[in-house]
Amino acid sequence: SSTSDFTSILVSSPAPGVSQITLNRPKALNALNSTLFHEINSALRTLSTDDSVGAVVLTGSDKAFAAGADIKEMKDKQFAEVYAGDFLAHWTELSNFRKPIIAAVSGYALGGGCELAMMCDVILASPTAVFGQPEINLGVIPGAGGTQRLTHALGKSRAMEIVLTGRNFSADEASQWGLVSRVVPEGESVVDEAVKVAGKIASKSRIAVQAAKEGVNSAYELSLAQGLHLERRLFHQLFATNDQKIGMKAFAEKQKPKWTHS
Numbered sequence: 001s002s003t004s005d006f007t008s009i010l011v012s013s014p015a016p017g018v019s020q021i022t023l024n025r026p027k028a029l030n031a032l033n034s035t036l037f038h039e040i041n042s043a044l045r046t047l048s049t050d051d052s053v054g055a056v057v058l059t060g061s062d063k064a065f066a067a068g069a070d071i072k073e074m075k076d077k078q079f080a081e082v083y084a085g086d087f088l089a090h091w092t093e094l095s096n097f098r099k100p101i102i103a104a105v106s107g108y109a110l111g112g113g114c115e116l117a118m119m120c121d122v123i124l125a126s127p128t129a130v131f132g133q134p135e136i137n138l139g140v141i142p143g144a145g146g147t148q149r150l151t152h153a154l155g156k157s158r159a160m161e162i163v164l165t166g167r168n169f170s171a172d173e174a175s176q177w178g179l180v181s182r183v184v185p186e187g188e189s190v191v192d193e194a195v196k197v198a199g200k201i202a203s204k205s206r207i208a209v210q211a212a213k214e215g216v217n218s219a220y221e222l223s224l225a226q227g228l229h230l231e232r233r234l235f236h237q238l239f240a241t242n243d244q245k246i247g248m249k250a251f252a253e254k255q256k257p258k259w260t261h262s
């Protein structure tokens with residue numbers, strides 16, 4: 001489907017090499033229903049093969065990045081349906097996207113909204129951002145990474161406190177705990193800052209960026225020895241690219257590299 005057919009997201013091009021996906025269900029605080037997630041997946045599929053795109057910004061509104069999975073859509077589902085249909089499996093497509101995704105979070109990032117932000121590669125927060133995994137208050141638990149990615153980021157004790165009590169946490173706490181890379185100063189736009197970061201990434205060799213993302217993500221999947229091995233092999237492989245020759249030659253000649261992304 002074309003981006004203009006979307007009803008729950010907006011897709012734009014805020015800077016060279018950067019695409020922006022804006023969650024757009026303002027009346028439901030961007031609650032993540034199946035239409036919205038299918039639209040994210042469809043947009044990312046298009047962006048994955050668009051050579052002009054080097055990085056993506058994912059954002060919501062000032063009031064809400066996303067207030068979670070759509071509770072009204074979920075509330076009457078039965079076990080057989082969610083189990084047989086592997087409910088929420090379609091959310092994982094985003095975490096397999098090979099280009100960097102920068103989440104720009106203002107307002108509520110709760111439940112599935114917090115999990116969605118954690119599936120991204122970098123999270124930037126505005127001082128208004130509120131994170132949390134309130135699923136315990138609904139008689140369930142996080143179902144899209146909240147018990148896993150949050151524990152990797154925060155450590156066991158903090159993750160347990162957040163997941164077991166369902167209490168929200170602030171942008172400052174998220175920053176102190178290492179969940180977000182930083183909080184932008186009050187009065188500055190977190191989306192503008194995310195577009196800047198994405199633009200900077202998009203100005204690098206795409207092939208090196210892809211390898212770098214694969215390397216960092218492997219740190220969460222592999223043992224240290226396996227991860228170091230993979231990293232060294234990825235490093236070796238980049239010597240087969242034009243961009244390695246271009247980048248190193250440009251350095252030696254005090255020139256700016258002109259990447260070919262090959």
Ligand code: CAA
Pocket residue numbers: 027028029031032067068069070071072073088108110111112113115134135138141142143144146
């Ligand atoms: N699903 C469906 N609708 C939602 C929603 C959600 N997660 N969050 C908010 N909305 C809707 C509200 O029902 C309301 O709709 P109506 O105007 O039709 O009543 C509208 O958005 C505005 O919300 P509020 O009136 O509640 O706004 P508020 O400013 O008073 O409160 C809030 C904001 C604290 C975020 C509150 O909306 C809230 O607690 N939302 C639910 C948060 C939550 O529990 N998220 C976890 C969902 S479960 C999950 O995500 C599972 C998973 O792991 C994948």
